[in-house]
Amino acid sequence: MTRIAIIGSGFGGIAAAVRLTQAGFSDLVLFEKSDDVGGVWRENTYPGAACDVPSHLYSLSFAPKADWSRRFAPQAEIHSYLRDVARDFGVLRHIRFGTEVLGAxxxxxTGTWRLDLAGGAEHEADVLITATGQLSRPSTPAIVGLDRFEGTAFHSAEWDHxxxxxxxxxxxLGTGASAIQFVPAIAPRTRSLTVFQRSAPYVLAKPDRAYRGRATQAFARVPGLLRLSREGNYLSNELRSLGFNTEPRLLFAHRAAYRRHLRASVPDPVLREKLTPTDPLGCKRILLSNDWYAALQxxxxxxxxDGIAEVRPRSVVTADGTEREVDTIILGTGFAATEFLAPMRITGRGGRDLHEQWRDGASAYLGTVVPGFPNLFVLYGPNTNLGHNSILVMLEAQVGWVVQAVRALAEGRVRRLEVRRDVAEAFDAWVQERVGHTVFAGGCRSWYLTESGRNTQNWPASTLTFRRRLRRLRLEEFEPAPVPVAGGARAQD
Structure with missing residues (x-):
């Protein structure tokens, strides 16, 4: 019997649990520190929260949903979808809610993983799968005096309802993907709203619309229509990989669309100049909104x-000396994306510390396995983020590969799976060389980069390439060399 531990119950954790149980592995447990499933879609409840990937594509391939209310689903609906998937596929019985994993x-x-749980308990597993994602820990800026602010302050991912x-x-503070959604939602009811912008984002019109009853009925009743919509969205997005990862000049259509949207939305030339990005298009995340520019007017x-110099008990002071009195500060400052798996302490073979190994920037073979850490699989790991398509495509490719790995272990074809260091290093060299030629290497400061400038987040090729690389588990890429174990444990029926 192969014992499997999964950390996290967002898209990655749920997908892994479903696919593993479908493959016959029932001895698994998901550890969830909260009291509900959902990951970032449980945590990010700020006003206006929604997805910027079409709903039919931002859903799991094995759990299509015909009755999305909109082309781009709102947060509550995505959270409800994840609850439904966890219930309908029998995942809930495997989850230990309210249980935080402190380390492993x-x-x-013994060739096993020992998990340290909050409260002093332990758990042992043969396979450890982390599904904590890249956007799970809010980032708080290091601004002088922020901790002494006497008004109300909170991060958008920890909204004070x-x-x-x-x-x-x-x-x-901030003008990223969260801010462009919640600012239009809260602006009308405030007395004054000051948006502190470090750099202007590229904002395109969002091709969103509500699905009428006839449309949802057609998706549910006409064979293949929902799949056709999903595949159409996928292929349309996938074509953009050429612009993001091969030749940035191919993003000319996006650049033209952005210019049209800005000119049509902001007639004031002074404000329009403020809202004009200076970074190359795509160097940071391209945003979608139909009401961001209207709210700012x-x-x-x-x-x-102007940069923020300090925060005082009741005000914010900028570098030019201007002091603005405020009652509430909302941090739209994103997440500590480059700090993979923090704050957990992960210790591998020979007592090596994962965060120490990653001190110069995280890396993993195929974004999933790390040399020195046998039978550890990281979902949405280093260099698996996308600028052009749905991350769920990447997650499902990883999950399929992990299922193959667990099956190899369970059938006794290998004793343990630890990727060869030379394989991992060659892959990382390829990733870093490729990413240096992508739009993400345009010279801007973004959450894709570590302090040293290393891109630990983005996949520098198409999702088709990623899926092809993970289609088949190659045991020759692991060491120690595969050693058959007589009478190895098998998957449960």
Missing amino acids: AFDDD DHDLTGERVAV LPHVDVVT
């Missing part, structure tokens, strides 16, 4: 491009 250590003698913003003077909304 590989035992060289008990705090009423009506009639308040609100400061928003409300009479009580101000966009400030």
Whole structure:
């Protein structure tokens, strides 16, 4: 019997649990620190939260949903979808809610993983799968005085729904993917709203619309129609890989669309200049919104491009010395994306510390396995993020590969799976060389990069390439060399 531990119950954790149980592995447990499934879609409940990938594509291939309310689903609906999948596929019975994993250590003698749980308990597993994602830990900027602010302050991923913003003077720090959604949602009810912008994002019109009853009925009743919509969205997005990863000049259509959207939305040339990006298109995440520019033109909304010098008990002071009194500060400052698997401590073979091994930037073979850490599989790991398509395509490719790996272990074809260091290093060299020629290497400062400038987040090729690389597990890429074990454990029926 192969014992499997999965950390996290977002898309990755749920997909892994479903596919593993379908393959016959029932001795598995998902550890979830919260009291519900959902990952980032459980945590990010800020006003206006929604997906920027079409709903039919931002869903699991084995669990299509015909009755999405909109072409781009809102947060609550995606969270509900994940709850439904976990229930319908029998995942809930495997989840230990309210159980945080503090760390995990590989035992060289037994070849197993020992998980340290909050409260002092332990759990032992043959296979460890982490599904904590890249966007799970909110990032707080190092601004002088922020911790001494006497008003209300919170991160967008930890929204304070008990705090009423009506009639308040609100400061928003950041203009990323979250801010462009919640600012339009809260702006009308504030007394004043100041948006502190470090760099202007590229914002395209969002081709969103509500699905009418006839459309959802057709998706449910007409054979192949929902799959056709999904595949059409996938292929349309996949074509953009050429612009992101091969020749940035091929993004000319996106550049033209952005310019048209900005010109049509912002007639004031002074404000339009503030909102014009200076970074290359695609170097940072391209955003979608139909109401961001309109919100910034409300009479009580101000966009400030001067850097923040400090936060005082009741105000924010910029580098030019201007002091603005505020009642609430909302941090739209993103996540500590490059700090993979933190704050857990992961210890591999010979007592090696994973974060120490990754001190110069995380890397993993195929974004999934790390030399020195046998039977550890990382979902949505280093260099698996995308700028052009749905991350769920990448996750499902990883999950399929992990199922093959677990089957090899369970059938006794290998004693343990540890990727060869030379294989991992050659792959990492290929990734870093390729990513250096992508749009992500345009010279901007983004959450894709470590402090040293290493890109640990993005996949520098098409998802077709990634899926092809993970189609078949190659045991020759692992060491120690595969050693047959007589009478090895098999998957449960």
